[in-house]
Amino acid sequence: MKRTLIPLLFSICLMTACEKQIDIDAGYQEPKLVIDAIGTTDTLLSVNITESRPIFGAHSSSEGFPPVTNATVNLTANGVIYTASREDNHYLFPYTPQGGDQLSLQIDVPGHPSVSAMTTVPADPLIGEVAFSDYDDGYDLTFRIPLTDRANSTDYYLITMHHYDTIFETYYIQDSVPIHDTIYNHDAYFYCDDPLVVTDVSVLDMIGEYGIPSFFGETMLFTDERMDGQSHTIEIKCNNPYYNLPYEVHITFVIEVASLSRDAYLYLKTLQSARESSDMLNLFSEPVQIHSNIDGGIGIFAISNRRVFTHHTDNLP
Amino acid sequence: MRKTIILLLLLLPLAVLAQTVSGTISDATTGETLIGATILEEQSGKGTVSNAQGRFSLTLKADTAHLRISYIGYQTEYHTVTLRGDRKLDVTLHPSVELEEVTITAERINSPQASQMSAIEVPVEQLKLVPVIFGETDVLKAIQLLPGVQSGTEGMSGIYVRGGGADENLFLLDGVPLYNVNHLGGFFSAFNGDAVKNVTLYKGSFPARFSGRISSVLDITTNNGNDREWHGGASVGLMSAKFNIEGPIIKEKTTLSLSLRRTYGDLLLQPLIMAVALSETEGQGTANAGYYFYDLNAKVTHQFNDRSRLYFMWYSGDDEAYMRMRTNEYELGKEHIKLGYQWGNLATSVRWNYELTPKLFMNVTGSFTRYRQHLDLGVEEEWTDEGQLYNEQADVSLRSGISDFSGQVDFDFAPTPDHAIKFGTTFTHHLFRPQVTSVQASSTGEEAFNRTVGESNVSAGEISIYAEDDWSITDALKVNGGLALTGFVVQDCFYPSLQPRLSGRLLLTDDLSLKAGYSYMTQYMHLLSNSNISLPSDLWVPVTARIEPMNSHQVAAGVVYTWRSLIDFSVEGYYKWMNNLLEYKPGATFLGNGTGWEDMVCMGRGWAYGIEFLAQKSFGDITGWVGYTWSRTMRQFDTPGEELNGGLPFPAKYDRIHDISITLQYKPNNRFDAGITWVYSTGNTATLALQEIEADNYYGALDFVESRNNFRLPAYHRMDVSVNFHKQKKHGVRTWNISIYNLYNRQNPFLIYPKTTYNYRDNSTYTGLYQRSLFPILPSISYIYKF
Helix, strand or coil, X not given: CHHHHHHHHHHHHHHXXXXXXXXXXXXXXXXXXXXXXXXXXCCCCEEEEEECEECCEEEECCCCCCCCCXXXXXXXXXXXXXXXXXXXXXXXXXXXXXXXXXXXXXXECCCCCCEEEEEECCCCCEECCCEXXXXXXXXXXXXXXXXXXXXXCCCEEEEEEEEEXXXXXXXXXXXXXXXXXXEEEEECCEEECCCCCCCCCCHHHHCCCCCCCCEEECEEEEECCCCCCCEEEEEEEEECCCCCCCCEEEEEEEEEXXXXXXXXXXXXXXXXXXXXXXCHHHCCCCCCCCCCCCECCEEEEEEEEEEEEEEEEEECC | CHHHHHHHHHHHXXXXXXXXXXXXXXXXXXXXXXXXXXXXXXXXXXXXXXXXXXXXXXXXXXXXXXEEEXXXXXXXXXXXXXXXXXXXXXXXXXXXXXXXXXCCECCCCCCCCCCCCCEEEECHHHHCCCCCXXXXXXXHHHHCCCCCEEECCCCCCCEEECCCCHHHEEEEECCEEXXXXXXXXXXXXXXXXXXXXXXXXXXXXXXXXXXXXXXXXXXXXXXXXXXXXXXXXXXXXXCEEEEEEEEEEECCCEEEEEEEEEEXXXXXXXXXXXXXXXHHCCCCEEEEEEEEEEEEEEEEEEEEECCEXXXXXXXXXXXXXXXXXXXXXXXXXXXXXXXXXXXXXXXEEEEEEEEEECCEEEEEEEEEEEEEEEEEEEEEEEEEECCEEEEEEEEEEEEEEEEEEXXXXXXXXXXXXXXXXXXEEEEEEEEEEEEEEEEEEEECCCCCEEEXXXXXXXXXXXXXXXXXXXXXXXXXXXXXXXXXXXXXXXXXXXXXXXXXXXXEEEEEECCEEEEEXXXXXXXXXXXXXXXXXXXXXXXXXXXXXXXXXXXXEEEEEEEEEEECCCEEEEEXXXXXXXXXXXXXXXXXXXXXXXXXXXXXXXXXXXXXXXXXXXXXXXXXXXXXEEEEEEEEEXXXXXXXXXXXXXXXXXXXXXXXXXXXXXXXXXXXXXXXXXXXXXXXXXXXXXXXXXXXXXXXXXXEEEEECCCXXXXXXXXXXXXXXXXXXXXXXCCXXXXXXXXXXXXXXXXXXXXXXXXXXXXXXXXXXEEEEEEEXXXXXXXXXXXXXXX
């Protein structure tokens, strides 16, 4: 009996290590205004405003982040003041940003302290003509983007890719008319292993298909740290998503190359990291603080100076 | 160096005019040399202490010397020596416990007379009375009870000294560095208490002979072994068994000391795991899994003559967690899954002591130390389909480690009683293997996949040249000053560093002294570890062309007072500045440590300040100490492009403002003793998102972290007790040890996490913050027999 009693007591002691709720002693967290205002140089500037909400405590499951609708939103651009009008769930200025503009944003919402932010629109990215080629009978697609970086400054860039697809497939017949074309808009996941561009890698990338530092995703952020003042052609690759499918598809790839301000770069970068660290694989990742340039609030006010390129390809059965 | 040589030349005439008494102080019953014994000439008041080899050298002008030789726990010896030329005097001291009237005399942690600032003589004998979990005497656990030293998270490795990181401590085992000093995630240390003779911890004002880390030096000397007769001991506890033996291979010439320890929980649980596996697979599967660690300490000492001695030291200690599962099902085929994770140290050295002259003593050491970790994962499946045998297998292995070869020459020179000079040089060749991942896969009928990725080995050379002098300027004023010149060569870069060290003591009365010190330290390697959790997978990496060496400046000042020769009080304040500290960038994960690690870290600075109080009672039936530390530890990473917390200062993870420890031992006689310990510390900090935002329509809510380490965990505290019952048996002494860890079952936080529960009735959610505790109340019993 004694022989079994001691191990049993020991095991019971170990098993009693238990879960316990603890108090949050970080002070009550007042909701803050969250500003999402990354504009582009080819559209009117708009601003989304929501509120943050405490994580801890009771919430209704249907609670989302309702837009703030009673804000007064003013913009000063190169000394000219604009007042935003409310359009659906956002605020819209009658102003399209241009490279070099000096902007300041002021937002007042009853019940909240005023928030403000400043930014300068970055110069446009010096991009040559984007070249395209395909391999493996159209399955592998390659885009070459010639970029000239400005010397003696730290420059921040973004490349994203989408594809708009028109699919000619007969789904059903309505009123004797076949319904056969559907248009989709997808983020395109692309791959890049350019050593001047790709600096952040994880071991999961390393042991993947290619075995060298690489990026795979839909939004690639990078700096000119390894290419300051150089002209360099960045090669990105993706696969034809409809390759070998038995119906006709017209695909338009849209590649966006943009110059960003430092704040915009940090905001998007930390946003990416925050998403990744919420994945199970990154259970032990370092905590991420989302970058903000909003005084008195959270979020971003910045302009992406972008150039957009398109490429059409048809996938025939 | 030039100044040192000039100083030596200036001191030489003084040496010529005087005579020198030199020799060795050792235990009369075991022959074990005694470190730090005091040798005092009573008429002149001049004195010295024995060095790490038990040797002393005292140069006097008098014709006759009246020497008093004393050591805590031993009877004081008096010798009158006539000095006509240099004299040899080997002294053996008798332990005071041989007296009929037992008086506990514990070693003093800090005394007014000692010139060294911020140094702690860890009371090894007292350690054996400190409550211990599973009956394991543990040096590191005891050190964590001293002011200025903090443990990591419970169950996790590392000690944190005066705001430094876990990688900023130099652990020396007989002069050889150990890179990982923990077993079972820090619950046990790598230092087997049975093998340890002397422990000194330096928290600041480091003597010039130590370099390579910026926050602390833990200098551990192991037993040489009894040179007269064979003795030993064995113990069996709930977790581990230990065995040690020591004795003369050649009487009074060659000794052996051997200690072995191994946990055996894996062996005991094996039948249970197998039974579960058989039950779950209906007799078709087998499984074994477990965890164990072991330590082996061995030391052979050979004395050629009075002037020459050779030591060989060996330490190896490994942890291993393993799991193997096999299933053999008729329809599904065979499956074999294996997991093995092994990490540990190996350290070995050969040291030769030689007395060149009675005043000049030399140590020549060659050593090798290695830390490595292996992780192996494998899956193999085999099945038959239409008469065809198919096989698929995949293996992943991760390897990393560090190994050092060192050569070292040290000299002790005592030209006059007022000077104890040490000088020497060390060269170390480091080989870093940051991490290599190998993947092998094969499948019947397909080409095998075999790829190894990771960084190639990095070689580096480290050199250190030092000189220091423990100088009694007057009877009241004593300083220990020195200079270390170090350099590190890696990737065609050379990082030199000139490091001044100074520590002084002003004796106001025999019982009261003021102390102050300054030190500058440089460190050429980093331990990459995740801020959330510390694992054996943490990697040692060198400084590189991009990553500069860490350095620290530290100033400290304090007062030491002894009340009626009964209780020592000390108060010490410090301020430390640290540069080039490393942290992972936001979002980086330890999974990616192995490759491109320089891109995943950012460099910043830190500072720490605090005040430490200690009261120690060393005499009587009841002994012990009370320590309290008030401290702050901050970090700032504001290099453009590498900011953490937006470049603003933030508290370090182990910024614990209050730290209290109370340790009491009671020993009324030789048959019974008891101990009790209570510790309290402010909770660690943690980074916690308190709000969530909609930053992206596509992705939905994201956690928003206001600032780094913005949340403080609940305070840590616990009480441990232990009692020992000793009984003299025919061939030795047996001891029953009963210990209770965490007596009042405090649930200290190990892990915190948010958890959301759904209420489907009103379609609402509730998110709370929860903690997991690791160790509840843990009673243990162990049996020890010493012969």
